[in-house]
Amino acid sequence: MNFNFFSIMLKLVIIAVITFSLQNCTMENEMEHENELQLKDNPVLDKLLEMGFIKEQILELDDFYLVEGDLMFSKNIKDYENNEIFDKQASTNNLVSQSNVTSMSVFIDSSIPTSGTDNWRTEINQAINDWSTVNNCINFVLTTNSDADIVVRSDNGSLRNNTIASAGWPSNNQPHHTVLINLDFWNNMIVPTGTKRYNMVHELGHCIGLRHTNWVALGEGTGNVGANLIAGTPNGDNNSVMNGGTAFSLWNGFSNFDGSISLTV
Numbered sequence: 001m002n003f004n005f006f007s008i009m010l011k012l013v014i015i016a017v018i019t020f021s022l023q024n025c026t027m028e029n030e031m032e033h034e035n036e037l038q039l040k041d042n043p044v045l046d047k048l049l050e051m052g053f054i055k056e057q058i059l060e061l062d063d064f065y066l067v068e069g070d071l072m073f074s075k076n077i078k079d080y081e082n083n084e085i086f087d088k089q090a091s092t093n094n095l096v097s098q099s100n101v102t103s104m105s106v107f108i109d110s111s112i113p114t115s116g117t118d119n120w121r122t123e124i125n126q127a128i129n130d131w132s133t134v135n136n137c138i139n140f141v142l143t144t145n146s147d148a149d150i151v152v153r154s155d156n157g158s159l160r161n162n163t164i165a166s167a168g169w170p171s172n173n174q175p176h177h178t179v180l181i182n183l184d185f186w187n188n189m190i191v192p193t194g195t196k197r198y199n200m201v202h203e204l205g206h207c208i209g210l211r212h213t214n215w216v217a218l219g220e221g222t223g224n225v226g227a228n229l230i231a232g233t234p235n236g237d238n239n240s241v242m243n244g245g246t247a248f249s250l251w252n253g254f255s256n257f258d259g260s261i262s263l264t265v
């Protein structure tokens, strides 16, 4: 079972490589500029570099490091002790165990409004359902219990203007515990429902260990978390929901190659 799931995840993780858009380029340049102003020497920063992340892809925010656009890493060095992610000569991301991935509870924090343009609740539900359609063994379940595997909450001002949402990668066989939504994204624009849904599917994908399909084009390093091209999948997939630099995208379903993971179940 574990092996099966591993191969499933691999297939989705590295579907592609060669998308390059003006938007990506712009976002990268912005990040580089911000890094020059922000990044300070710190043991956690050393740890991230040791993990193989590229300095230009690391942004220091007040509460966490933001890596590769939308991945959160704790600023507490103790969180990096006894974490499997550092022990593996991994060929892929740290993954959620088979037993955990079949039922991952998701709680929507009260910081997400229940009405108005900042209400993402419908789209969070849709994203949960979307994942259940792509693969029988990946299931998120909405819960009213705040002690959930994943909590979706407002970023409370912590994310930059050009980051619509953020998540992280799994650790210790558990999905990443938090998804932040930037309710003031892009000068508080009214975010279309399809964009909310796209980004929620994308961030939940990160929570279970998927990295950006177009990671090479974005200048993201392999890192110790790994990134392997999967046999049978192409070198590029412009339609993959896991492409990075896609904050404005509208949900249009999983791409064929995203969806191909269901064939391996």
Ligand SMILES: [Zn+2]
Pocket: 069, 070, 071, 202, 206, 212, 243, 244
């Ligand atoms: Zn992302």
